[in-house]
Amino acid sequence: MPAPLAGLTVLDFSPLLPGPFATRILADLGAKVIRIESPDRPDLVRQGPPFVAGVAAGHAYLNRNKQSLALNLKAPGALAAVLRLVVQADVLVEQFRPGVMARLGLDYTTLQAHNPRLVYCSITGYGQTGPLRDRAGHDINYLALTGLSAGSGRQQSGPPPQGLQVADVAGGSLHAVIGILAALRQREQDGLGQHIDISMSDCAFHLNALAAAGQLAADCDTPAEGGLLNGGSHYDYYRCRDNRWLAVGSLEPPFLIALCQAIGLPELAARFGIDPAQAKRQLAARLAEQDRASWEAVFASVDACVEPVLSLPEALDSELARARGWVVDVAIGDDTVRQPAMPIRFSRAEAVYGQAGGAVGEHGRTILREAGLDEMEIAALQAAGALGPACDADLQQ
CATH class of the missing domain: 3.40.50.10540 (Crotonobetainyl-coa:carnitine coa-transferase; domain 1)
Structure with a gap:
C-alpha cells in the first residue's frame, strides 16, 4: 500500500x-x-x-x-x-x-x-x-x-x-x-x-486545555494537588506493599463503585462524597496492603480504570504493546x-x-x-x- x-x-x-x-x-x-x-x-x-x-x-x-x-x-x-x-x-x-x-x-x-x-x-x-x-x-x-x-x-x-x-x-x-x-x-x-x-x-x-480554559473563563486557578486531575482527588498514583505503583483513574461514579467493591470496601465509594481527603487516605492504606501483582490480578477483570504503573521494559513486553x-x-x-x-x-x-x-x-x-x-x-x-x-x-x- x-x-x-x-x-x-x-x-x-x-x-x-x-x-x-x-x-x-x-x-x-x-x-x-x-x-x-x-x-x-x-x-x-x-x-x-x-x-x-x-x-x-x-x-x-x-x-x-x-x-x-x-x-x-x-x-x-x-x-x-x-x-x-x-x-x-x-x-x-x-x-x-x-x-x-x-x-x-x-x-x-x-x-x-x-x-x-x-x-x-x-x-x-x-x-x-x-x-x-x-x-x-x-x-x-x-x-x-x-x-x-x-x-x-x-x-x-x-x-x-x-x-x-x-x-x-x-x-x-x-x-x-x-x-x-x-x-x-x-x-x-x-x-x-x-x-x-x-x-x-x-x-x-x-x-493545558482544561486548566487554562477554567482560569481564563472563570478565574479558577488549579495549583498542585488542587484539582481533579493533579492529585486533588482520588485520581492518583498509589504505592503497593512491594513499592510498586497503581494508577487509579476511577473518576466516574460507576468506576469508583467498581474500585471500592474490588478492594473489599464497598462503603468507601459513598465516603468520597462526604470527606474525600479521608476516603483517599483509606484507599491508599488499603492498596498498600498487597503487592502490585495481587492487585493486577484483582483488577484484570474489573472495569474500574485501574492499571499498574509499568517500567518501560515491562510496557514494551506487554500484551498491549505486542497487539498494537x-x-x-x-x-x-x-x-x-x-x-x-x-x-x-x-x-x-x-x-x-x-x-x-x-x-x-x-x-x-x-x-x-x-x-x-x-x-x-x-x-x-x-x-x-x-x-x-x-x-x-x-x-x-
Whole structure:
C-alpha cells in the first residue's frame, strides 16, 4: 500500500529533538526527507548513549528513513547548492534561533522568491516575536513559564522533572506536523506556501486545555494537588506493599463503585462524597496492603480504570504493546534495530520503515546529483571545504 505523504520532499535543517521528531513522522509517512547537517558541529543526539551498530540509538530513531547531506552552509558554493534543493522541495524545517537562517541567506522571504510553493516551518523555544525570542531554553523552562509545572507534582515537594520532553515533542514536534500538513492543504487550493512559526512555549500552553480554559473563563486557578486531575482527588498514583505503583483513574461514579467493591470496601465509594481527603487516605492504606501483582490480578477483570504503573521494559513486553505493534525492526547497516513504530494506523496506507539514521552526510553524492549538480560542481564544493568527510567518501565511490 502507498505511504500517505509519498511524493513530498522535505529539507530538514533541525538538530536535537523537536524538529527531527517532526520530520521523522513525515518520513515515516512516506515523505522524502533530506537532512542538511554541519560536517564539523555534530548534532548532540548523535553523541548520546546507548549506541547500536556504532550509531546513537536516539539518532537512529529520530532520523529514520532520512537522507543526510553534510554541508558547511558558510562555505563558498554551499548556498547555491541549497537553493538547487529548495526549488525542488515542498517543505523546509529549521530549528535555529530567530535570525540565524536570515544570516545564512536561507530565511523564508529569500527562499519564497525561489520557490513560492515552499512551506517553511520554524521551530523555536519562544517564537519569532516577543520578548524572549532570542533567549535559550529547554523543555523544563517552557513548562515552567506556561503554568504547566506549577499545576503538577505535590505541594510539599514541588513540580517533578518529567521523564520525557513534553513541550518539545507533544508541543513543538506534533504542532509542527499539524501546521505543515495544514499549510500543504491550503497550498492545494491557492498554489502558495507560507511561513509557520512554531513556539514550543506557545504549544506547551496549548496542551493545558482544561486548566487554562477554567482560569481564563472563570478565574479558577488549579495549583498542585488542587484539582481533579493533579492529585486533588482520588485520581492518583498509589504505592503497593512491594513499592510498586497503581494508577487509579476511577473518576466516574460507576468506576469508583467498581474500585471500592474490588478492594473489599464497598462503603468507601459513598465516603468520597462526604470527606474525600479521608476516603483517599483509606484507599491508599488499603492498596498498600498487597503487592502490585495481587492487585493486577484483582483488577484484570474489573472495569474500574485501574492499571499498574509499568517500567518501560515491562510496557514494551506487554500484551498491549505486542497487539498494537508498538515496536518495529528497522534496518541499520547489515543488521536491524528495534524502534518505536509509527502509532497512526491507516486503512489503506502504510508507514515506511526503510532504514535507521546513519552517518553524517552518507547520502551526499545521491542528494547532490538528484538536485542537478554535475561532477564539476560537486568537485568545486568539495574543494571549497563545503562537504563533510562522509560525503567525501561517498564521492569516491
